Structure formats: structure tokens, C-alpha cells
Amino acid sequence: MKLWKTILAAAALALAASTSSFAARTDLVIGIPLEPPHLDPTAGAAAAIDEVLYANVFEGLTRIGPNGEVLPDLAESWAISDDGKVYIFKLHTGVKFHDGTDFNADDVKFSLDRARADNSVNAQKGLFAAIDKVEVVDPATVKVTLKNPQGSFLYNMGWGDAVMVAPESADTNKEKPVGTGPFKFQSWAKGSSITLVKSDNYWGTPVALDKAEFRIVPDAAAAVPALLSGDIQAFPFFDPDSVAQVKDDPRFKVVIGSTEGETILSINNKKPPFDKLQVRQAISYALDRKAIIDGASAGLGVPIGSHMSPANKDYVDLTGHYPHDVAKAKELLKEAGLENGFKATLKLPPPSYARLGGEIIASELRDVGIDLEIIPVEWAQWLDQVFTKKDYDLTIVSHTEPNDIDIYSRKDYYFNYDNPAFDKIIADLNLASDEAKRKELLGQAQKILADDAVVGFLYELPKVGVWDAKLQGLWENAPIQANDLTKVKWSD
Amino acid sequence: MTAYLLKRLIIALATLVLASMVVFAVLEIIPGDPARLMLGLNASADQVEVLRNQMGLNAPLALRYLHWAGGLLSLDFGRSYTYSVPVIDLVRERVVVSLPLALIALALSTIIAIPVGLYSASRRGQAGDTIAMGATQFGVAVPNFWFALMLIYLFAVWLRLVPAGGFPGWSAGVWPALKSLLLPSVALALPQAAILARVARSALIEVLNEDYIRTARAKGLPYRAVLWRHALRNAMIPVLTILGLQFAFLLAGTIIIENVFYLPGLGRLVFQAITQRDLIVVESVVMLLVAAVIAVNLIVDLSYAVVDPRLRSRQ
Numbered sequence: 001m002k003l004w005k006t007i008l009a010a011a012a013l014a015l016a017a018s019t020s021s022f023a024a025r026t027d028l029v030i031g032i033p034l035e036p037p038h039l040d041p042t043a044g045a046a047a048a049i050d051e052v053l054y055a056n057v058f059e060g061l062t063r064i065g066p067n068g069e070v071l072p073d074l075a076e077s078w079a080i081s082d083d084g085k086v087y088i089f090k091l092h093t094g095v096k097f098h099d100g101t102d103f104n105a106d107d108v109k110f111s112l113d114r115a116r117a118d119n120s121v122n123a124q125k126g127l128f129a130a131i132d133k134v135e136v137v138d139p140a141t142v143k144v145t146l147k148n149p150q151g152s153f154l155y156n157m158g159w160g161d162a163v164m165v166a167p168e169s170a171d172t173n174k175e176k177p178v179g180t181g182p183f184k185f186q187s188w189a190k191g192s193s194i195t196l197v198k199s200d201n202y203w204g205t206p207v208a209l210d211k212a213e214f215r216i217v218p219d220a221a222a223a224v225p226a227l228l229s230g231d232i233q234a235f236p237f238f239d240p241d242s243v244a245q246v247k248d249d250p251r252f253k254v255v256i257g258s259t260e261g262e263t264i265l266s267i268n269n270k271k272p273p274f275d276k277l278q279v280r281q282a283i284s285y286a287l288d289r290k291a292i293i294d295g296a297s298a299g300l301g302v303p304i305g306s307h308m309s310p311a312n313k314d315y316v317d318l319t320g321h322y323p324h325d326v327a328k329a330k331e332l333l334k335e336a337g338l339e340n341g342f343k344a345t346l347k348l349p350p351p352s353y354a355r356l357g358g359e360i361i362a363s364e365l366r367d368v369g370i371d372l373e374i375i376p377v378e379w380a381q382w383l384d385q386v387f388t389k390k391d392y393d394l395t396i397v398s399h400t401e402p403n404d405i406d407i408y409s410r411k412d413y414y415f416n417y418d419n420p421a422f423d424k425i426i427a428d429l430n431l432a433s434d435e436a437k438r439k440e441l442l443g444q445a446q447k448i449l450a451d452d453a454v455v456g457f458l459y460e461l462p463k464v465g466v467w468d469a470k471l472q473g474l475w476e477n478a479p480i481q482a483n484d485l486t487k488v489k490w491s492d
Numbered sequence: 493m494t495a496y497l498l499k500r501l502i503i504a505l506a507t508l509v510l511a512s513m514v515v516f517a518v519l520e521i522i523p524g525d526p527a528r529l530m531l532g533l534n535a536s537a538d539q540v541e542v543l544r545n546q547m548g549l550n551a552p553l554a555l556r557y558l559h560w561a562g563g564l565l566s567l568d569f570g571r572s573y574t575y576s577v578p579v580i581d582l583v584r585e586r587v588v589v590s591l592p593l594a595l596i597a598l599a600l601s602t603i604i605a606i607p608v609g610l611y612s613a614s615r616r617g618q619a620g621d622t623i624a625m626g627a628t629q630f631g632v633a634v635p636n637f638w639f640a641l642m643l644i645y646l647f648a649v650w651l652r653l654v655p656a657g658g659f660p661g662w663s664a665g666v667w668p669a670l671k672s673l674l675l676p677s678v679a680l681a682l683p684q685a686a687i688l689a690r691v692a693r694s695a696l697i698e699v700l701n702e703d704y705i706r707t708a709r710a711k712g713l714p715y716r717a718v719l720w721r722h723a724l725r726n727a728m729i730p731v732l733t734i735l736g737l738q739f740a741f742l743l744a745g746t747i748i749i750e751n752v753f754y755l756p757g758l759g760r761l762v763f764q765a766i767t768q769r770d771l772i773v774v775e776s777v778v779m780l781l782v783a784a785v786i787a788v789n790l791i792v793d794l795s796y797a798v799v800d801p802r803l804r805s806r807q
Contacts, residue, residue: 037530037574037768045532121543123531174576190575190585191756191764192659215658217754218764221641225656226754228649380524380769388528388537401534 025490026210028471030483031217031232035191038174041160042115045123047400047481050160051237052194052214054482057098058163058179061089061108062154068260068311068402068479070154074103074164074180075142084149084433089142095203097166098184104139111164112144124161130430151433152403160482182207182486192216196485208473208489227252227466234467236474236483240298241352246466256300257463257477258311260402263301263353265361265456266386266395270416274344274393278336280453284322285329286368287361293459296357301459306446307405309460311477314442318450318457329368341369344393348374349382353461354396361396361456387414398461402480405445406430408454415454422448496803500793504786511782512564516557519771525549526573526769547573560775569776574768579776582761589659590750590757593673593680594742600681601688602735606724608685609692609731614719616697625693631686636745640679640752647675657753676753680745684738691734695727702726728799736792740785 036048041058055063063073072078075089095103114120116128130150135143146153156162169178177185182204183196193215198207215232217223220239226232227246238254247254265287273279289303302310305318333339348358355376362372372394377385386392392414399407408417409426422445429441450457463478473487527543528535544550551559563570569579608628612621648656654675660668699705700723708718747759754760758777765773797803 035764038576044530045534046530119542119546121531121539121546123535125536125539126534189661189756190582191760192661192754215754216756217657218760219751219754222644222657222752222754225641225644225649226658229652229656231648231656231658378524379767380522380526380529383528384523384525387533388525399533404534 024492026208027213028209028211028234028485028488028490029213029215029232031223031226031235032214032483033216033218033220033223033237035216035218036194039177039185039188039194040165040173041163042111042165042170043121043123043174050480050482052196052483053177053179053181054160054163054480055181055484055486056183056196056212057177057181057185058160058165059181060157060159060163062158064155064158064402064480064482066475066479066484067477070158073158074108078154080433084151084431085146087144087146087153088137089144091140091142092203093140095180096201097169097180098178098199099166099169100201101166101168103164103166103180105136105142106139107164107166108142109134109136110167110170112162114165114170115162122161124159127156127159127162149431149433151429151431151438155403160480183209183212186211205486207486209485212485212488214483234465234471234474236463236465236467237478238464238466239352240300240462240464243298243300243464243466251469252466253469253471255465255467255474255476257465257475258302258309259400259461259463259478260309260404260480261398261400261461262304262307262309262404263357263396263398263458263461264307265458266392266397266415267455268390268392268394268414268416269418269454271393273336273338273342276336277453278332279338281322282329282332282336282368283365283370283456284453285325285332286364286370287322287456287458288324288364289319289459290324291364292357292360295360296353297459297462300462300464302462303459304457306450306457307399307408307455308442308446309402311460311479312403314439316443316446318446321450322453326367333369338369341371343371343373346372346374347382347386347392347395348376349379349395349397350376351398353398357396357458390414390416396458400461400481405442405449408445408449417452417454419448419452422452496797497794500790504790507786508779508783512561512779513557515775515778515782516560519775520553524769526771529769530574549573560772564776564779570772572765572770572773574765574770575773579773582773583758583777583780586756586758586761588662589673589755590743590746590759592670593677593746593749593755593757594739596673596677597680597684597742597745598735598739600677601685601738604681604685605688605692606731608689609696610719610724612689612693613696613700613723614715621693625690628686628689631683632690634683636679636683637748637752639682640676640749643675643679644752657755659755659757672753672755676749676755679752680742680749684742684745688731688734688738692727692731695730696723699723699726725799729796732792732795732799736789739788743781743784 032048032051034048036052037044037046039053041049041053059073061075063071065071074092076092077090079088097103112134115122116131130146130148132145132147137143165173182199182202184199186195186197188194193213195213198210217226220242223235224242224245243254246252267274267280293299293301303319305321308315346358346362348354358374362374365372386395406426407413409423425441425445432438432441467474470491472489472491475484527540527547531540531543560570572579572582608624612624615621644656647653654671659672662669705718705722708722746757747763750757750759762774762777
């Protein structure tokens with residue numbers, strides 16, 4: 001009798017154990033707002049490409065981790081020469097592309113040479129500008145020689161635009177991406193979804209998910225019912241204004257993280273009267289960041305005082321540089337000879353942070369006598385008129401590229417800002433690889449931008465993620481625009 | 493009859509040619525460079541130039557028009573700038589969503605509208621008519637995307653009978669695919685049905701006042717038979733006209749509805765292509781829609797002849 005009970009108990013236990021291991025789901029449907037135009041991360045700037053493929057299908061020599069750190073990826077280790085110009089990468093062996101071909105040093109040379117070639121259409125060609133030559137030492141060793149030392153080289157090699165591709169498949173990656181990652185591409189129903197499945201011959205730790213489908217949901221109003229009905233289990237980039245509808249629901253987790261998106265009121269620094277420092281400073285004093293964040297981003301988002309993410313280790317807090325002070329702003333305008341105020345235009349691209357933020361900023365600037373005419377534009381128009389032709393006074397945009405403070409030193413950039421002292425710091429920064437030195441230079445750079453009030457620094461765009469409470473391992477922050485699924489699993 | 497047909501055909505063709513010129517010219521005028529859009533903020537001007545050359549954007553305008561229009565004649569719609577696949581492939585993938593959606597919506601709106609119109613017209617001024625017309629007034633006033641959201645919350649979130657959006661593809665089976673088109677087509681059909689019902693009612697009321705209706709009743713024909721055989725048939729012309737116009741509205745309406753239900757249809761394709769300045773896709777799809785609308789109007793013109801024998805014998 002006792003034996004009988006034991007057997008029964010054991011059977012029940014075994015059953016419970018087996019059902020629970022069966023119960024853990026291995027599939028996931030993720031909602032993304034924009035469809036990638038194609039699936040080749042080395043041939044387009046659209047963030048949606050990396051949001052599907054980065055770290056999942058494609059891998060680079062290095063990779064960016066969940067908190068923006070540089071981690072080894074296809075290169076298991078590297079050595080840097082004393083002058084900082086030669087990098088020897090030791091590659092993992094036994095790595096295969098999804099089409100079965102081997103990955104080795106030849107593919108590294110091919111990928112890097114392709115990205116920096118004259119006819120390259122790599123959207124971040126600048127990442128490879130410092131490379132002088134790439135040599136294959138042996139199948140598992142690559143030697144990269146730089147024209148000059150570059151402190152950010154290992155970071156640059158971790159971007160989605162620097163992933164490794166094979167000569168056999170590079171030309172067809174747009175339709176049928178072939179990488180070395182833990183997931184391989186299965187299908188793309190245009191306009192609807194992209195499906196990845198687990199790769200069986202992955203060289204590293206296998207992933208927990210068998211299948212991941214990225215479903216395109218362009219409308220924020222459609223995202224909420226899709227979550228509530230269980231059709232879609234995760235929206236890593238959710239609309240901040242819709243958070244209120246799901247945040248009290250225990251079935252979901254709302255995770256607010258940081259991004260690399262500095263949201264700024266860009267100013268055309270050459271166009272009078274914005275060429276006067278006092279006018280730009282007056283604008284900075286006129287801005288009430290708290291009100292802007294509340295109105296444009298549902299109160300989510302961290303104020304910034306210069307062009308650096310507060311999550312960055314080299315961040316300097318300059319938010320107190322220009323406190324909200326209407327009297328001071330009016331005084332500065334008077335000094336500039338504009339006590340009667342002036343008229344200007346504010347061109348707003350489609351994202352809600354710009355359209356909503358623009359209305360608040362227009363009313364704040366009206367309080368100090370600057371009368372703004374709001375002109376809504378599409379992205380294509382914005383790129384054409386504002387970014388390329390620099391035909392604008394003020395605009396609002398979020399600069400989402402990581403570590404991009406150097407844009408202020410670029411010749412002919414749409415800010416029309418020109419400060420040799422700042423350019424010198426960026427040039428020094430490019431050559432510096434010592435951490436302490438870089439931190440000091442980056443601090444100085446942030447300070448100069450704040451002093452010059454080059455643009456109106458508003459806030460760091462939040463990353464609002466909403467997903468099923470049982471889902472684990474999705475990124476909290478977005479140091480780069482990616483949905484790394486390598487550590488994602490369902491708890492039971 | 494042949495002359496009537498010929499005249500209609502010539503008008504249709506001329507409209508197509510004119511539309512192709514307008515569509516091409518308008519899209520070339522709007523600002524925005526597809527190459528810059530693809531490469532983003534960090535690419536240099538030289539690189540954008542390289543891509544523009546690869547995409548064939550640097551050829552003269554007239555040459556590009558002739559190339560495109562010539563291609564259309566041989567049913568070659570060109571290659572998408574952003575997707576870099578033939579436009580016809582994109583269209584083929586999308587039309588299997590949008591066309592069934594529009595047709596189901598059209599059928600639904602007719603099935604709802606005609607009986608409501610008949611009911612209201614035959615009970616003119618009574619309580620039933622007032623209620624029905626109040627409901628259609630509501631239907632005309634409320635935008636279809638609001639209907640869509642209400643339907644989603646009721647049937648997808650609360651009752652969980654249908655998915656909240658998305659399209660599994662016809663390969664997943666006819667029923668799952670139809671199921672995902674159900675709510676969108678109802679949302680599209682309701683406002684159209686409301687308009688159609690009002691038109692049907694007023695057309696019927698007008699016909700019911702005619703002498704021949706009184707004659708038919710006087711010779712002892714039952715009211716129901718008069719309504720169906722004499723009144724409805726004579727009220728068909730305005731109803732058909734509105735139905736033809738509605739097809740164009742339905743195609744336009746799918747742009748909004750496909751966004752709310754994230755369906756991969758033609759409307760979404762056009763919307764996406766406009767924001768990405770994938771001009772060749774926009775131009776070709778718009779031309780297809782123009783052709784579809786013209787074809788439907790042609791069919792409507794011809795169906796006048798079917799319902800009205802006088803049009804057949806004329807000329």
C-alpha cells in the first residue's frame with residue numbers, strides 16, 4: 001500500500017515536471033512600429049533593420065551590450081599595438097553562416113573592405129574612415145591597421161552597420177539575410193511580419209526561443225488592443241502616451257529605460273538673429289524642460305543640458321546651466337537689440353515628441369517675445385529642407401545615434417555651428433584611447449556646447465517597453481536601436 | 493449600344509493617360525529624396541549621390557516618365573526604390589488583402605442598405621423609419637476608424653472571437669484569413685451602408701409617388717410585389733451611381749482601416765511608400781487604383797443599360 005502511494009506520488013511529480021517543462025513557451029511575437037525597407041543592416045539607416053536583425057541574425061567583431069558596453073562577439077579577443085594603430089583580432093573558430101559556408105578572416109576582410117569602398121552605400125561609412133588596411137594573417141586572425149589611433153574603434157565595430165557578411169550572400173541580404181547569429185531568417189510577409197527561427201548550427205550559447213516573429217504595427221492605437229488580446233506579447237518601443245492604458249494591468253510589465261536619443265530644439269546658427277549668442281541663450285532660458293517632457297512625452301524622459309545621454313558614463317550634468325528664467329531671457333534679447341521680439345519659423349517632423357513639444361515650445365518662446373510660426377513637415381521634407389538645404393530657423397528632432405557629440409564639429413552640418421575650439425577637442429578625442437583622457441575631453445565638449453547654447457537641449461528620449469510579465473531578458477535600455485533576443489525566455 | 497460602349501471606353505482611356513501625367517508630375521514636385529531617406533543623417537552628400545545613381549534617379553524627368561509610362565503599357569511597373577523588388581510583386585502580395593476587403597465591405601454595405609432603405613421608404617414617417625434614419629444619420633457622422641476601434645475592443649479584446657489585427661495570409665487557410673478581414677470590412681461597410689440606405693430610401697420614396705405605382709396598386713398587385721418589382725428596379729439608377737462612387741471611397745478608406753488593423757494591404761503600401769518617397773511604388777499603385785475606379789465606373793455605366801432598357805435602345 002505504501003509502495004503504491006510512493007509510485008503514485010512519483011508519477012504525479014514526474015507528470016508535473018514534464019508538463020511544466022512543456023509549458024514554457026518558446027515562441028514570441030514582438031510588435032515593431034515601422035517595417036524595415038530591407039534586411040541588410042550594412043546598406044541603410046533605418047533603425048527598423050537593426051531592430052529585427054542586430055545580434056539575432058547578424059553579428060560583428062564586437063557587439064554593444066544592454067548597457068552600451070563593448071563586448072567580444074565574433075572576435076573572441078584582440079590586441080592593440082602601443083601606438084594604438086594596429087588591432088589584431090582573434091576570431092572564434094567553427095563559426096558558420098546560415099547557408100552553411102564557413103566564417104573566417106577572409107569574410108572579415110571582405111565585410112570591412114566592402115563597407116569602406118568607394119561605391120559603398122553603408123549609411124555609417126564614417127565608422128570605417130580610420131581604417132587604412134585589413135589583412136588576413138591566418139583563417140582565425142585579422143590585422144586591421146588604422147591611419148591614426150581611434151579611441152572609439154572597438155565601439156564602432158559593434159554597430160549594426162559593421163556586422164559580418166559573406167561574399168556569397170552579401171548581395172542578397174536585403175531580401176534573404178544570411179548571418180552567423182543564433183537566429184536565422186525564415187520568412188518575410190511584406191507589410192505584415194518577419195519571422196526568425198533558431199539556428200541549429202550556432203557557434204555560441206543557443207537561444208531559448210525557437211521562433212520569433214516581428215509583427216509590424218504602425219498605429220499606436222492598434223498596439224494596445226493587440227497586447228490586451230494576447231496577439232502580440234511584447235512592444236519594446238511603445239508609445240509613451242499609451243502607457244496609462246496598460247500600466248496597472250498585472251499581466252504586463254512596463255519598463256522605462258534610457259536611449260541615446262538626445263531630443264533637441266535645433267537652431268540654425270548662421271541665420272540672423274540666431275547667429276547672436278544672446279539670442280540662443282535667451283531661447284535656452286525660455287525653455288521649461290519639465291513642461292516640455294510632461295506635454296510631449298507623458299512625463300517620461302530625463303532633462304539634458306548638453307548633447308550626451310545621462311546614461312552615458314561620461315555624462316556631465318549641465319541642466320542647471322540655463323534654468324527656466326523668463327526675465328533673464330528678455331534681458332538677453334534686449335542686449336541683442338531685440339527688445340521688441342522677432343518672428344521665426346519652427347519646422348516639425350512627424351514624431352509626437354516634435355509635434356506636441358513644438359506647440360509647448362512655441363508658447364514658451366512667445367512669453368519672451370519670440371513669435372514662432374509652426375510648420376509641420378513630413379520626414380522626407382524635413383530631410384530635404386532642414387537637414388540638406390538648411391532652410392530653417394528652428395526645428396525639433398531626436399538624434400538617436402549613440403555617442404554622436406561629434407556631429408557639432410562636422411563641416412556643413414545642419415546646425416551651421418562652427419567653433420574651432422570645439423573641433424580641436426573632437427579631433428583630440430578621436431585620437432585618444434585612454435579612458436580618463438577621453439572622459440575629460442568629452443566633459444569639455446559638453447561644456448562648450450552648453451556655453452554656446454548651440455541648440456536648445458531638451459531631454460533624453462525614454463525607451464518605453466511593454467511586454468508580458470512572464471517574459472524575461474528583453475533589453476531595458478536602448479544603447480543602440482536593437483531587440484537583442486539572445487537572452488529572452490519565458491518563465492513558466 | 494455599341495456607340496455608347498465605345499464612347500465610354502474612349503473616355504476611360506483618356507482619363508487614364510491624363511491621370512498618369514498628373515500623378516507623375518505631382519509626385520516629382522513634392523520635396524524629398526528617397527536616397528537621403530534610406531541613408532539617414534550620418535551619410536555624406538557623396539554617398540547619397542552614389543545611391544541616387546544606383547537607383548537611376550539622376551536621369552532627366554521626361555525620360556523617366558516615358559520609361560515608366562512605357563513600362564505600364566507592357567504591364568511592367570518598375571522596381572521599388574526601398575524594397576528593390578518589382579512593384580508588381582508588391583502589388584500582387586497586397587491586392588489579395590485589399591480587394592477581398594473592399595469587396596466584402598461593398599457586399600455588406602449593399603446587403604445592409606437595400607433592406608433598410610426599402611423598410612424605411614415603405615414606412616415613411618412612422619416610428620420604424622425614424623429609428624432607421626436616426627441610425628443611418630449616426631453611421632454617416634461617425635468615422636470608420638472609430639467604429640474599428642470599438643469593434644476591436646468588443647470582439648477582439650473582450651470576447652476574443654477574432655484577432656485584434658494582422659493578417660495570417662491566405663496560406664494559413666481561408667477561414668483564418670477571412671476571420672481577420674471580418675472586423676475591418678464591417679468597420680468599412682457601416683458608414684457606407686448608412687449613406688447608401690439614405691439614398692435608397694429617398695430614391696424609393698420618389699418612385700413610390702409615381703403614377704404607375706398607383707396604377708399597379710390599383711390593379712390589385714400586393715404592396716410587397718409593387719415594392720420589389722416596380723419601385724426598387726426604378727430606384728436602382730441613383731443607388732448604382734452611389735455604389736460606384738463608394739468603391740472609390742472604399743479603396744481610399746482601406747488606407748485608414750488597414751493602419752488600424754495593421755493589415756498588409758495596398759493602402760498601407762501606398763502610405764508607407766509616400767513617407768519613404770518610394771515614388772515608383774506610389775505612382776504605379778495610384779495608377780492601378782485609378783484604373784480600378786475607372787473600370788468600376790465603366791461597369792456602373794454599363795449596368796445602367798441593364799436596369800434601364802431605354803438606355804439600351806437609345807442610339
